[in-house]
Amino acid sequence: MSAKPMNVLWIMCDQLRFDYLGCAGHPTLRTPNIDRLAARGVRFTNAYVQSTICGPSRMSAYTGRYVRSHGSTQNGVPLRVGEPTLGDHLRENGVRCVLIGKTHMVADTEGMERLGIDPDSLIGVHSSQCGFEPWERDDGLHPSGPYDGDVPYDRYLRDGDHQADNPWEHWANSAEGPNGEDHSGWLLVHADKPARIDESMSETPYMTRRAMEFITEAEADGRPWCAHLSYIKPHWPYIVPAPYHDMFGPDDVQDAIRSEAELANPHPVYAAFTQERYSRNFSRDEVRRRVIPAYMGLIKQIDDQLGELFGFLDRKGLSDRTMIVFTSDHGDYLGDHWLGEKYLFHDVSAKVPMIVCDPSPSADSTRGTTCDRLVEMIDLAPTFLDYFGGAPRPHVLEGLSLLPLLRGEAQAWPRRHAVSEYDFAPDSVRVKLGRSVQDSRMVMITDGRFKMIEVPGFRPMLFDMENDPGELVDLGEAPDQAATIARLRAALMRWYASARNRITVPDDWFTADDALLHAGGDPTLRTGVIIGYWDEAELEAQRRLLARFSAPAEATALDA
Incomplete structure (x- = not known):
């Protein structure tokens, strides 16, 4: 091989x-x-x-x-x-x-x-x-x-x-x-x-x-x-x-x-x-x-x-x-x-x-x-x-x-939820429901047992796939499932908040100076920008600290 x-x-x-x-x-x-x-x-x-x-x-x-x-x-x-x-x-x-x-x-x-x-x-x-x-x-x-x-x-x-x-x-x-x-x-x-x-x-x-x-x-x-x-x-x-x-x-x-x-x-x-x-x-x-x-x-x-x-x-x-x-x-x-x-x-x-x-x-x-x-x-x-x-x-x-x-190396698989989306703006369903184009979106989230579907302006749909594997009973209005819906909604909000919209620089663009930051240093000084210092003595002390850390090889110091 x-x-x-x-x-x-x-x-x-x-x-x-x-x-x-x-x-x-x-x-x-x-x-x-x-x-x-x-x-x-x-x-x-x-x-x-x-x-x-x-x-x-x-x-x-x-x-x-x-x-x-x-x-x-x-x-x-x-x-x-x-x-x-x-x-x-x-x-x-x-x-x-x-x-x-x-x-x-x-x-x-x-x-x-x-x-x-x-x-x-x-x-x-x-x-x-x-x-x-x-x-x-x-x-x-x-x-x-x-x-x-x-x-x-x-x-x-x-x-x-x-x-x-x-x-x-x-x-x-x-x-x-x-x-x-x-x-x-x-x-x-x-x-x-x-x-x-x-x-x-x-x-x-x-x-x-x-x-x-x-x-x-x-x-x-x-x-x-x-x-x-x-x-x-x-x-x-x-x-x-x-x-x-x-x-x-x-x-x-x-x-x-x-x-x-x-x-x-x-x-x-x-x-x-x-x-x-x-x-x-x-x-x-x-x-x-x-x-x-x-x-x-x-x-x-x-x-x-x-x-x-x-x-x-x-x-x-x-x-x-x-x-x-x-x-x-x-x-x-x-x-x-x-x-x-x-x-x-x-x-x-x-x-x-x-x-x-x-x-x-x-x-x-x-x-x-x-x-x-x-x-x-x-x-x-x-x-x-x-x-x-x-x-x-x-x-x-x-x-x-x-x-x-x-x-066989996954001691703990990090994913707890799967998500899927559908935009029904071009479907006749949007017209039948009287929805605007921007409100014709729905999203599904599942934790492997429960599956919830959210559509703006409507109650959620909810299925218990363990007790109802055929997904035949919609529990979205069941009073005893309010906690489940709240939990999945919170997970959905975390998912929305985790969108990877900053794609032009990698994470280490931000983390390259972590050692300096942990030591109380100011990487902004590398750019020649001086923010918030009281006097020359405070500035000189910070410059001495900065000199102990070399500039990151493949990262740009954060600007003001």
Whole structure:
């Protein structure tokens, strides 16, 4: 084995629930390749995302910062130019950080123009791509969305004689009727049909091949690399090519996690989300029986492709010097709690699969284990930086390195709460509730047992996940839970107060003169500024004390 692990393969699915894996206990969905990865690493059973929608969740993952810190609160809201990213941190340590797939990033073109940054320059590309080198970016939902233009996957389909105005939609995400008619994959009624495309040319195998092509090229290049393989699936459109379209059927659809009691005197925000079109449809059993087998087929296809990828790593001799991470950007309600999509904070939406396989010998003691500590998506960026030997950036990165948990060194894991946010300003829910844009924000905090959701202007929602693991009973108005709500609100205020907004200088900029300060010295004198002294004798005594301490080598003395 290499003395120093050199690479990271960071695999992220889109909209994959934490409980739709074999190793997570799904009764009929077999995922042997993901399960084998879990057997080689640690499976985290309480991993929470920092937002339950694609863009903000990913911006938190790519910056290692909470949404309230990086400011990209919704899909389509740019990550501001200059926001430090994982790619920035890793490049400073000689690591190539590459994207293969989706980011949902929208570039801050206005900010780049204001600062005179050419979008085609190296800095411009990194600023537009979340700090990644874009080996191949493909966000799906193209070409009419804001994330993609002339994407390589469309060109690949056209080169393969799959002609259409939108080959992604017509071939990879639609079915064909018996008379050649189009059955759009956007429509849930067609989820049980096979997509037109041959399986080998569909999105998941295509992106897997692109990842292997990058790894081959990167190994020839010789630099350590972090490759972010970001699959578009099992995100909708819920349609999958043969043979995956009928591998699962209605008998594989588990009962929905919901109760009629949830709809009796519901929290107004929850009630508004249950009335959205996607929620009304997913609350119908016929829709769940039609869609969920396709969702499972998409996951099975991902697992099979990961088998190809992991075999490739084995043949290349890379498995023993590559950290492999498998996760998702958020979950999918699939009709649970009378909801569709993912915007609220029940575990099926806010909790994600997270498996980390660290090849280091120091991680041998934890292989094949599960860890129930509270971890967050923002923990991956500091983990990768730590893995590559980079200096910590605690003034910027709000996550925690997972290496102590992976290597059995965590005597006391410091995190006591996990937090997630959602901005519902663009949703019709805001209009139905009569909220202003600035008041259309909600935040979830959990201590692992209780979960509280705060929305400005409304009472909190509260769930006791120990006694109510299905999160079916909202205790937000329960008199006997007033102390719990007060405790979680206090924790939430501490979280708000801990925002890392001072990111341009590290903490040791302030602490470099601590020894002098403890001795009663005045570091301001180094600047020639004299404040508050009575006479020459007092000043001279302070100068003699200052002379005993050399100026910090890499810090600037505090100004007045």
